[in-house]
Amino acid sequence: MSSPAERETIVVIDDDYAMRLSCRKILEKSGFNVETFEDGVQGLEGVARLKPGLVVVDLKMPGMSGLEVIGRVHAIDPDIILVVITGYATIDTAVEAMKTGAYDFLPKPFAPDELRLIVNRGFERRRLVLEGRQYEVERALLKRRFITFVSHQLQTPLVAVHQYLDVLKHLGDHPDVAEKREEWIHRCLQRIEAMQVMVKEWLELSAVESEGFARSRDRVDLKVVIADIFAAYQPHAEAAQVSLESDLPDGCSVAGDRHCVAVLFDNLIANAVKYNRPGGKVTVGAEIQSGEVRISVADTGIGIPEKYIPFLFDEFFRVRDEATRNTSGSGLGLAICRKVTAEMGGQITVESKVEEGSVFRVSLPAWRQKESNAA
């Protein structure tokens, strides 16, 4: 802020020559670019031209009053910080000035450091307001893109189902259509199921983003969690000719949110089955090391091309190539994994080789006895 290239500009409006001079000297010494004006009309013209970050204005001037100047400066740019200079006699007016939007006031006479302090605070305030506004803009943009994207993700399966039903309605008796009827009904159900998964994951993601989620620190026995998930995926795995194996040491418990741990490994194991190949396997292993449980979920599947790895945990990212052509997914699973892992104080990484498979490594805080006492 104080570097010459981006010096902040201050406009001083005061009818008193000595005051203008001293303000200029004090503030220029602090590295500001200072322009002074002797009345409101000239001052406002200067503000419009110079676009300062801050305006110092005397409340009591002949002609246009300081109060009027405040209103007009904010009409030019509401983010300009206004500092009011006032004599003791006009404290009430100074309070009124604050009400009309001045940032702070400085009673005369004042020491150079008092002016510097107020001005610096004023710029700090301005910086926060501007940053906040920028953040708001970015958030709104992101949110709009998110909604656009999600609505498209939801529309696509609805459109497919709609169109199948539409054709069956109009041409159900046509021999070519009639013979596809069973297959189409099956496809409709599949699309609806995939959509239900997507909505579930979407809700999970928004729950993860809400504050306080995954805050509880339960003792979560990984053997139980993995066994439950294996049981749930056994039929899928068998159909895909993929074997599920686990090798977990005894007492392998993490301190985390029970639901989050389940969601995390559910996603990883589901992917390991989905992106596998007939005759392949999924192996879950773990080791306890310096207060951490390090869990690996390995598959012998298609692997992930290196160029996609940096984006793998991004929301809605999906590897789209020949190898994943026939798999469906919301692109939210790994984003959820990353969020819940971070929320529980852990880390998630991936190593992968195309055609050989991927290993997802998760480290989570190990459960310690003292935590049970605290709980």
Next chain:
Amino acid sequence: MKTILIVDDDADFAEALASYLQANGFKVIEARDGTEGLRMARIARPDLIVMDVVMRERTEGFFTVQEMRHTTGLEDVPIFVVSSLYSQHPEFNIAPDSSWLAHDAFFSKPLDMPAFLEQIRQRLGVAEVAG
């Protein structure tokens, strides 16, 4: 028999539309992305192209249309753009004639199949086959 190329990354949508058009006397070929669509259009020279917008890239369909317009032999082939996204976003509202883009008409998904068929027939000057 007139040939229609459907460029859409959703196999189910393409299958439903293709079956409907085939049952109504058209020959249909399909492509799953813009690149494949362009290649097939060059080879097969379809009489009309149905183009999705959001495929691998958010505006892949629009770019593919532009490329087709710069490809010898495809400058004038009618292109009907279809999308579920744009019609419902006021900021993306696309007028049916869309003279600012190189395609011929815009339709929102889901399609009203009989109405869509009628538009194709009109554009290609094909009369409905009786029976």
